[in-house]
Amino acid sequence: xxxxxxxxxxxxxxxxxxxxxxxxxxxxxxxxxxxxxxxxxxxxxxxxxxxxxxxxxxxxxxxxxxxxxxxxxxxxxxxxxxxxxxxxxxxxxxxxxxxxxxxxxxxxxxxxxxxxxxxxxxxxxxxxxxxxxxxxxxxxxxxxxxxxxxxxxxxxxxxxxxxxxxxxxxxxxxxxxxxxxxxxxxxxxxxxxxxxxxxxxxxxxxxxxxxxxxxxxxxxxxxxxxxxxxxxxxxxxxxxxxxxxxxxxxxxxxxxxxxxxxxxxxxxxxxxxxxxxxxxxxxxxxxxxxxxxxxxxxxxxxxxxxxxxxxxxxxxxxxxxxxxxxxxxxxxxxxxxxxxxxxxxxxxxxxxxxxxxxxxxxxxxxxxxxxxxxxxxxxxxxxxxxxxxxxxxxxxxxxxxxxxxxxxxxxxxxxxxxxxxxxxxxxxxxxxxxxxxxxxxxxxxxxxxxxxxxxxxxxxxxxxx
Ligand SMILES: NC(=O)c1ccc[n+]([C@@H]2O[C@H](COP(=O)([O-])OP(=O)(O)OC[C@H]3O[C@@H](n4cnc5c(N)ncnc54)[C@H](O)[C@@H]3O)[C@@H](O)[C@H]2O)c1
Numbered sequence: 287x288x289x290x291x292x293x294x295x296x297x298x299x300x301x302x303x304x305x306x307x308x309x310x311x312x313x314x315x316x317x318x319x320x321x322x323x324x325x326x327x328x329x330x331x332x333x334x335x336x337x338x339x340x341x342x343x344x345x346x347x348x349x350x351x352x353x354x355x356x357x358x359x360x361x362x363x364x365x366x367x368x369x370x371x372x373x374x375x376x377x378x379x380x381x382x383x384x385x386x387x388x389x390x391x392x393x394x395x396x397x398x399x400x401x402x403x404x405x406x407x408x409x410x411x412x413x414x415x416x417x418x419x420x421x422x423x424x425x426x427x428x429x430x431x432x433x434x435x436x437x438x439x440x441x442x443x444x445x446x447x448x449x450x451x452x453x454x455x456x457x458x459x460x461x462x463x464x465x466x467x468x469x470x471x472x473x474x475x476x477x478x479x480x481x482x483x484x485x486x487x488x489x490x491x492x493x494x495x496x497x498x499x500x501x502x503x504x505x506x507x508x509x510x511x512x513x514x515x516x517x518x519x520x521x522x523x524x525x526x527x528x529x530x531x532x533x534x535x536x537x538x539x540x541x542x543x544x545x546x547x548x549x550x551x552x553x554x555x556x557x558x559x560x561x562x563x564x565x566x567x568x569x570x571x572x573x574x575x576x577x578x579x580x581x582x583x584x585x586x587x588x589x590x591x592x593x594x595x596x597x598x599x600x601x602x603x604x605x606x607x608x609x610x611x612x613x614x615x616x617x618x619x620x621x622x623x624x625x626x627x628x629x630x631x632x633x634x635x636x637x638x639x640x641x642x643x644x645x646x647x648x649x650x651x652x653x654x655x656x657x658x659x660x661x662x663x664x665x666x667x668x669x670x671x672x673x674x675x676x677x678x679x680x681x682x683x684x685x686x687x688x689x690x691x692x693x694x695x696x697x698x699x700x701x702x703x704x705x706x707x708x709x710x711x712x713x714x715x716x717x718x719x720x721x722x723x724x725x726x727x728x729x730x731x732x733x734x735x736x737x738x739x740x741x742x743x744x745x746x747x748x749x750x751x
Contacts (some may be wrong), residue, residue: 319502322395324420325358326384327426327436328476328580329469330401336480338376338552340506340690345391346384357384365645365672368477388420389427389702397433397502398424399467404438406584407554411591411632421448424701425455432496435465439525441588445489445518461493466518468525474643475581485512489521502637526592529585530603535570536577537606540613543573543749547620553749554731575703575729576613578640578649584605598741612650617701617729618658624725624746625699629663630723634693636685637704638677644670652703653680655729658703660684669693671706695720705730714741 317343323334324349334346348354354361360372360377374384385391392398400420417438424434434452436445451465456462466489471479486503490496496515503513514524539557543569546553553573561568577583586607593600618628625631640650647653656666662682668686670677674686687693690709694700694717702709709732718724724743727735729749736746 293651312511319396321345321502322392322393322398323401324388324391324424325401325416325438326350326353326363327401327403328364328366328473329364329471330399330700331357332366332471332476333373333401333437333469335369336375336476336477336506337502338379338382339481340502342502343380343489343506344376344382345395345733346382347388347391348384349386351416353385356702360560365643366476367474367643370644372477378611391428392424392432392710393429395432395706397435397499398428399435401437401469403580403586405580406587406700409591410561410587412584412588414437414440417444422455423452425452427555428452428456430460430462433463433465433498435467437467437469438520439468439585441592442519442522444522461492463492464518465490465495465499466521467499468521470525470528473646474641474664481506483507483511483515485514486647487514487516487521487524487649487677488517489516491517505702523604526585526589528542529582530589530606533577533582533586533610533623534571534602534606536574537609537613539573540576540748541609544616546749547554547751550751552751556749567677573663573731574705575617575651575655575748576610578651579646580648582694584626584650598602614654614658617651617655617727618662620746621659621664621701621727623726623743628659631664632696633664633666634690634697634700635666635668636690636693636700636702636709638668639704639712642704642706647673647676647680650704651729653677655701655703656681656684667693667695667697670704671705671708691717691720696722698723699725702726702730705732709733711744714738714743718742 313587320345321337321342323330323345326346330346334344338344340503348357355362360374362373366707373382389467392617401649402416402420404412404414404417417440436448445464452462464530468487470483488496488499500513542556543553545707546556557571560566561571586603588602590603622628635652636658638650639645639647660666667687669687669692671689678686718741726738726743728745731750735745735747735750
């Protein structure tokens with residue numbers, strides 16, 4: 287039996303290292319299983335490298351030639367904290383490799399994890415074309431007893447349809463098991479999350495297959511990690527319900543922050559007081575410019591579309607989506623309140639990604655807010671520690687600067703849009719000296735108001751007066 291050299295890759299936050307005693311108990315005949323992961327994006331790369339770190343032998347299939355080329359030459363196509371080290375370590379151990387050839391890669395694999403993108407289609411429902419293509423290429427080449435695992439976020443009913451499609455394409459009665467195994471990792475802390483999941487959700491109707499997938503995960507995780515085994519539809523819905531709930535929580539605290547802004551109450555203290563109640567919980571109670579990223583917007587949209595198709599009202603989910611769009615306008619209105627009129631004002635934007643520690647710009651509130659400021663006549667300079675290059679494809683008439691100082695020079699206002707820690711460490715005295723006026727609008731409540739005010743700035747936070 288192959289024994290993993292190092293299990294439970296710990297990266298900040300380092301709160302719960304995986305216990306080695308637990309891991310010894312977890313050792314199973316599955317150590318060293320051959321696995322295939324199809325799709326080398328955020329979820330695919332973290333999962334492939336994570337499973338390899340558990341001791342499995344993993345091939346990751348990526349069909350984008352430039353992405354594959356990068357991976358093969360040891361480069362990661364995007365920034366995700368600690369992922370480069372995790373991949374390099376497992377490539378070096380010969381446990382992880384990258385390939386374009388699906389047929390070869392699935393040969394002998396016990397389980398095939400599909401992690402391709404499932405974006406919103408034009409109608410707001412999920413575009414499953416990438417998943418469909420994988421199934422088309424996969425079906426004929428599957429070996430009996432191989433288990434297909436849908437890790438991509440896929441609408442309720444997808445696994446059942448995939449199973450039917452595979453049976454049809456194979457023209458065979460030997461049923462291939464299809465498992466729904468939604469992923470809950472968060473970009474920015476994805477590597478940590480992979481090794482320290484709050485729960486693993488496994489949906490399927492074949493006990494042998496659900497056990498196999500449980501054991502593949504269990505090999506590298508703490509013994510007490512909850513594993514929810516259920517049917518496919520419930521597993522699929524758990525993912526959507528979780529994301530809609532999280533979006534609702536953020537939407538609530540953003541609304542609360544606006545009210546607190548207007549009546550002069552500190553929303554952060556209110557949120558702390560609320561969050562101490564375990565029925566509420568303190569996570570996701572940080573007011574900001576609104577949620578974004580690749581998941582919450584499209585998952586909320588699918589949930590609303592599903593409800594519409596089944597004549598369910600989902601009033602809360604609709605309101606949450608609308609409130610989130612209004613939050614971006616609220617930020618623009620605060621800039622207007624500070625400067626009076628935005629016409630010809632020079633505004634420096636700090637941060638462009640939808641959150642810190644990732645290079646992902648998908649549905650980033652920062653991009654919408656910058657466009658909103660531009661519509662009111664402002665001139666924008668922007669800086670992001672990792673995403674300037676990608677942002678140049680998205681933003682028009684924005685000067686992208688290599689440094690925060692470049693953005694601050696002669697600015698009428700600095701607006702903090704992403705909670706990058708680097709911005710806390712800036713030489714704010716120097717920043718103030720090169721700005722035209724010392725105004726800071728901190729949409730993430732990243733910098734201490736007392737500190738900035740002590741350095742002569744006018745500071746406006748979110749829900750913090
Ligand atoms: N990004 C997240 O934070 C996150 C978190 C949880 C769940 N999810 C879900 O996981 C899924 C993947 O998300 P992502 O952000 O990793 O997407 P992504 O777009 O970053 O990655 C998808 C990858 O799959 C590749 N691909 C597409 N078709 C392929 C094929 N036929 N063969 C091989 N490779 C193929 C693409 O080239 C791309 O590299 C989505 O369903 C998403 O909703 C994402």
